[in-house]
Amino acid sequence: xxxxxxxxxxxxxxxxxxxxxxxxxxxxxxxxxxxxxxxxxxxxxxxxxxxxxxxxxxxxx
Numbered sequence: 001x002x003x004x005x006x007x008x009x010x011x012x013x014x015x016x017x018x019x020x021x022x023x024x025x026x027x028x029x030x031x032x033x034x035x036x037x038x039x040x041x042x043x044x045x046x047x048x049x050x051x052x053x054x055x056x057x058x059x060x061x
Contacts, residue, residue: 007049
C-alpha cells in the first residue's frame with residue numbers, strides 16, 4: 001500500500017510542477033517509470049497505480 005501512495009505522490013507532483021526531469025530527480029525514479037505511472041493514472045485513476053501481474057498469458061509462446 002505504501003508503494004501506491006508513493007506513486008500517487010509522483011503523479012500529483014508531476015501534475016503540479018509539469019517538469020518530469022525535476023520530479024524524477026526529486027523522487028529518485030526514472031523518466032520511463034514516471035511516464036508509465038502517469039499514463040496509467042490518467043487512464044484508470046488511482047486504480048491504475050496498482051501493480052499489474054507480470055505473469056505471462058497462458059498459451060502465448
